[in-house]
Amino acid sequence: MKLFIKNMVCNRCKMVVKSELEKLGLRPLAVELGEVEIADDLQGYQRQDIHSALQKFGFALLDDKKSVIIERIKNLIVDLVQNKNNQLQTNLSDYLSKELRQDYTYISNLFTQVEGTTIEQYFIAQKIERVKELLVYDELSLSENAYQLNYSSVAHLSTQFKKVTGFTPSHFKQLKEKKRNPLEEL
Template sequence: MATIKINIKNMVCDRCKRVVAEELENLGYTVLQVGLGEAELSTTNATVDLERVREVLEVNGFELLDDRKTQLIEKVKLAIIELVHRAGEQDSHINTSSYIADKVGLDYNYVSTLFSSSEGITIEKYLILQRIERAKELLVYDELNLKEIAFQLGYSSVAHLSSQFKKVTGLTPSHFKQIKDDRRKTLDKVQDQ
């Protein structure tokens, strides 16, 4: 038995992991583990039909990542998404650059330069976009007030959240909450503004 790890773009939630696992099993592979951005397979021969895997993934909105640079960029994005979604559970004063460097196992300056040149956006800007998208989600849920949302996302104040929210969306959080129709994007499309 051979163990093979594949990297996959656009996997940002538990539902994504479930879909990928099901599709890989339908192709006849034994799925050992599926995490955000990757899957580990066991196969009787030493190879995986990557073209078949690629086709199945693309039909479901995912992309097979082949080169190391693309895989690294995807790891950074997943680390940022994880950081934003777990912000309320962790110390809100976590050092983003240290967190990302630890998650990807490389020097932050190198990762930051590579990310900017590849994506045309800084890691900081990508983080802001993700935080604002999470704020939109929390506003739509209507379970937390703005102060609680600001705290959960690690903002120093409601004013800071409101300022960034307006810069990104053109709306105040309260105005967004009033119109909340069709203003949200899927996490993999956040950069395409």
């Protein structure tokens, strides 16, 4: 049985969800961002137990189809930006359509209607947060950051960064107080 869970945005989230399900006596077979496969069917009371256990950590069970699609879009984008953006061999719309097995126009309109922002704007916000993270760590050059996040050039990254944050990447790097946002708040 599959469960869909809102606000799973990182590997730590996957570990917490798996641990909580195991504490409830459930057997998770696979735990991915926003999605858990469990071995058994749920009884009515178990669903409420799961809801209560996960809610303590800021997660929520999703029941309706539209919410599941929105959460899957967000999780695919987060995974793409955090783990494999420079491996993207196609454009974002084709990638999402293929992964979700849905028409892009439908998922794009649904996302905009529910979230109040476009998929592209959400994708850019995720990429900029990743750039901020990489700038704070100061391990890679701006050129390497641009490559890692599949920007066509450093200039494109810098322009988009300034448009979103109001700062150039180098100015942001010099700030004493780093202004990063939690992924689940984007």
